Amino acid sequence: MTIAMPAGYRHQAFDELPSTNAVAARAMADGDPGRLWITAVRQTAGRGRRGRSWSTEAGNLAASLALVDPSPRDIAATLSLVAGVALHQAVVDLSGPAVADRLALKWPNDLLLDRYKIAGILVEGETLPSGAFGVVIGIGVNCRSHPEISAAFPASSLTDRGLPATPDRLFAALVGRMASEAQRWDKGAGFTTTRKAWLARATGLGETVTVRLPDHSVSGRFEALDDDGHLVLRCEDGRLKSFAAGDVAFGAG
Numbered sequence: 473m474t475i476a477m478p479a480g481y482r483h484q485a486f487d488e489l490p491s492t493n494a495v496a497a498r499a500m501a502d503g504d505p506g507r508l509w510i511t512a513v514r515q516t517a518g519r520g521r522r523g524r525s526w527s528t529e530a531g532n533l534a535a536s537l538a539l540v541d542p543s544p545r546d547i548a549a550t551l552s553l554v555a556g557v558a559l560h561q562a563v564v565d566l567s568g569p570a571v572a573d574r575l576a577l578k579w580p581n582d583l584l585l586d587r588y589k590i591a592g593i594l595v596e597g598e599t600l601p602s603g604a605f606g607v608v609i610g611i612g613v614n615c616r617s618h619p620e621i622s623a624a625f626p627a628s629s630l631t632d633r634g635l636p637a638t639p640d641r642l643f644a645a646l647v648g649r650m651a652s653e654a655q656r657w658d659k660g661a662g663f664t665t666t667r668k669a670w671l672a673r674a675t676g677l678g679e680t681v682t683v684r685l686p687d688h689s690v691s692g693r694f695e696a697l698d699d700d701g702h703l704v705l706r707c708e709d710g711r712l713k714s715f716a717a718g719d720v721a722f723g724a725g
Contacts, residue, residue: 475644478651483509490517492536493596493610499538500606506540511643518612531616532629533639537609537650545597547660548607549716550701552581552595553670555609558653559583559591560673562645567635574633576675579694579703579720583613584675585635587722588628590614611646615639625721667697676722681705683718690715691724 477483489495489512496510515528528534537555542548556577563583564572576584583591594610614629615637630637657666671677674694682691683703690713692705702714 475640475647477509478648481507481509481647481651483511483647486510486512488512488514488516489534491515492518492534493594493608496536496538496608496610497596497598497606500540500600500604500608503602504538504540506538506542506606508538509535509643509647510538511535511639513639515612518610528612529617531639533611533613533615533642533646535611535643535646537611539607539609540600541604542607542654543657543660545605547663547700548597548605549595550657550660550663550666551607551609551654552593553697553701554653554657554666555593555595555611555650556581556583557666557669557673558649559593559611559613559646561649561653562642563630563635563637565645565649566637566642567630571635575673577670577673578675579697580701580717585628585630585633587675588626588633590618590628590630590633609650613639613642615642625719663699663701667701671697676720679722680724682721682724683715684721685715685718 492510492512512534514530515534560575574586578584581593582589591613597607600606616631618627618629656662676694681694682689692707695706696704698704698714702716704714707713
């Protein structure tokens with residue numbers, strides 16, 4: 473399937489790679505100007521957050537977008553929210569507007585369908601040999617099959633939830649949506665608009681959630697996202713506490 477790229481974007485497709493993020497990062501280190509999508513039919517050594525492994529079998533989507541100096545460094549992490557909004561919209565484009573009520577974004581980087589994880593996003597940044605700042609946005613979507621994660625974070629696939637989709641068709645929808653959302657985000661200047669769009673698609677907003685950190689957990693009501701895209705909880709003592717990272721579970725404890 474030939475996929476038309478938005479103006480200024482390019483695409484390199486592979487049958488198999490260890491990691492699409494690693495190939496995208498290497499391309500920038502070697503001088504690629506960015507706005508380059510890397511996809512693989514099969515990914516054997518992909519990465520999730522906190523170094524977790526994430527393999528991608530044929531029939532699922534493994535895609536990474538390389539960007540050079542996309543924004544000031546302190547706002548680049550919010551590209552995860554940009555990608556989340558774009559991916560949500562791409563699935564709706566593919567499956568029809570009725571599915572929007574079943575889809576939700578889970579902070580910081582998951583897309584849920586019927587509260588099952590069907591996709592994850594990983595944003596990585598590094599200083600390039602040129603001195604520029606390179607960012608890779610990795611997106612993995614369970615189109616046909618899914619890994620077993622844990623009982624606390626059940627996974628599924630679009631097909632298993634009654635929304636059959638091929639990686640090519642989903643990617644074709646995603647590239648256009650990502651270009652539009654990145655333009656709206658506007659190097660971080662439009663983050664307020666992105667945040668509003670993300671919160672409109674968020675799961676758990678106004679509910680009690682628990683943020684699991686490496687050495688402890690914190691529960692509270694999910695109040696908002698702050699100006700840095702951090703999760704804001706209102707704790708039992710009434711204080712607001714923000715989190716830059718962590719695994720979120722629904723409910724207390």
